[in-house]
Amino acid sequence: xxxxxxxxxxxxxxxxxxxxxxxxxxxxxxxxxxxxxxxxxxxxxxxxxxxxxxxxxxxxxxxxxxxxxxxxxxxxxxxxxxxxxxxxxxxxxxxxxxxxxxxxxxxxxxxxxxxxxxxxxxxxxxxxxxxxxxxxxxxxxxxxxxxxxxxxxxxxxxxxxxxxxxxxxxxxxxxxxxxxxxxxxxxxxxxxxxxxxxxxxxxxxxxxxxxxxxxxxxxxxxxxxxxxxxxxxxxxxxxxxxxxxxxxxxxxxxxxxxxxxxxxxxxxxxxxxxxxxxxxxxxxxxxxxxxxxxxxxxxxxxxxxxxxxxxxxxxxxxxxxxxxxxxxxxxxxxxxxxxxxxxxxxxxxxxxxxxxxxxxxxxxxxxxxxxxxxxxxxxxxxxxxxxxxxxxxxxxxxxxxxx
Ligand code: SR1
Ligand code: MG
Numbered sequence: 001x002x003x004x005x006x007x008x009x010x011x012x013x014x015x016x017x018x019x020x021x022x023x024x025x026x027x028x029x030x031x032x033x034x035x036x037x038x039x040x041x042x043x044x045x046x047x048x049x050x051x052x053x054x055x056x057x058x059x060x061x062x063x064x065x066x067x068x069x070x071x072x073x074x075x076x077x078x079x080x081x082x083x084x085x086x087x088x089x090x091x092x093x094x095x096x097x098x099x100x101x102x103x104x105x106x107x108x109x110x111x112x113x114x115x116x117x118x119x120x121x122x123x124x125x126x127x128x129x130x131x132x133x134x135x136x137x138x139x140x141x142x143x144x145x146x147x148x149x150x151x152x153x154x155x156x157x158x159x160x161x162x163x164x165x166x167x168x169x170x171x172x173x174x175x176x177x178x179x180x181x182x183x184x185x186x187x188x189x190x191x192x193x194x195x196x197x198x199x200x201x202x203x204x205x206x207x208x209x210x211x212x213x214x215x216x217x218x219x220x221x222x223x224x225x226x227x228x229x230x231x232x233x234x235x236x237x238x239x240x241x242x243x244x245x246x247x248x249x250x251x252x253x254x255x256x257x258x259x260x261x262x263x264x265x266x267x268x269x270x271x272x273x274x275x276x277x278x279x280x281x282x283x284x285x286x287x288x289x290x291x292x293x294x295x296x297x298x299x300x301x302x303x304x305x306x307x308x309x310x311x312x313x314x315x316x317x318x319x320x321x322x323x324x325x326x327x328x329x330x331x332x333x334x335x336x337x338x339x340x341x342x343x344x345x346x347x348x349x350x351x352x353x354x355x356x357x358x359x360x361x362x363x364x365x366x367x368x369x370x371x372x373x374x375x376x377x378x379x380x381x382x383x384x385x386x387x388x389x390x391x392x393x394x395x396x397x398x399x400x401x402x403x
């Protein structure tokens with residue numbers, strides 16, 4: 001195929017046909033552009049007769065959510081396919097298989113997961129995924145531990161950091177999560193009914209100090225290879241399977257950013273339940289399912305990460321200094337809490353929102369969910385450096401929902 005250009009559905013079929021051993025020769029293929037994210041084109045190619053299918057994901061040279069006025073590097077397709085390959089090795093079965101990557105077209109060919117649903121949609125509809133906490137805690141423990149100085153050769157790690165330098169995508173996060181929500185920025189987007197809340201965010205010095213510290217860590221701490229955008233829209237799920245997708249924001253950063261992202265998105269759904277559940281019992285029940293999942297994610301992550309550390313003593317002092325492991329895990333929890341809070345706040349007043357809350361049609365219920373999410377998010381940011389147990393995060397969520 002010639003130089004880079006955005007593909008159309010016909011061209012996507014041609015490319016799929018050219019891949020060896022996927023589709024039978026002469027098969028009638030169908031092609032649908034199904035991308036509903038903020039940045040890319042996604043083609044679903046299938047042979048309905050044989051039931052075979054795959055996904056072609058192509059990066060656009062700009063952010064689709066805004067338009068061509070926001071140029072964006074195509075290199076993110078390389079980062080994404082390379083991150084998926086690394087994650088697939090470290091957490092087998094928890095990411096889609098990558099079949100091919102074309103650097104010219106910024107195109108990744110990967111496993112079709114359309115027998116799964118996007119987790120955000122599944123949660124909105126009240127789905128329960130009893131294996132999810134186990135799956136995602138394994139994904140987090142394995143990918144974070146084995147890409148960090150605790151779990152891999154430290155010289156190789158420095159070279160790996162270089163491969164995953166991702167300045168443009170990091171800049172999006174630095175702006176949209178760690179800056180714009182805390183000032184009257186043009187990119188911010190929120191319902192006028194909560195302008196009072198936005199103004200509080202812009203003027204809260206205590207909050208700004210904590211966000212500045214979290215931002216500094218995001219800018220400077222190359223702790224492990226992160227997914228970088230681990231919200232529930234980046235997860236395909238069904239009751240017995242979890243697949244993490246879309247690591248185009250991958251870079252070496254603070255581990256708590258990934259753990260906090262997933263917890264934040266469960267809490268955003270938690271904040272929206274007043275609308276999505278038919279009655280109070282159903283709401284209480286679903287909220288307790290979400291809280292149980294959050295508790296399990298942290299508890300299982302903590303146990304799995306510590307076990308990997310016991311089994312793999314890559315660094316002498318970091319493995320044996322008395323109290324170091326506990327101190328490390330405490331700091332990880334604190335980062336998780338702080339980043340969870342930041343990721344909640346940005347989804348209410350920043351550029352990119354979540355369907356859990358935006359799709360609440362009734363303005364009053366939506367406002368209630370927005371205020372609850374902001375209240376939880378701000379508290380998490382403020383307590384992050386004092387947190388000693390995941391139960392403190394849970395208590396903040398539960399107390400806020402009751403008040
Ligand atoms: C311009 S991109 C907006 C958001 O979408 C992605 O999923 C990231 O969360 C990013 O911040
Ligand atoms: Mg994405």
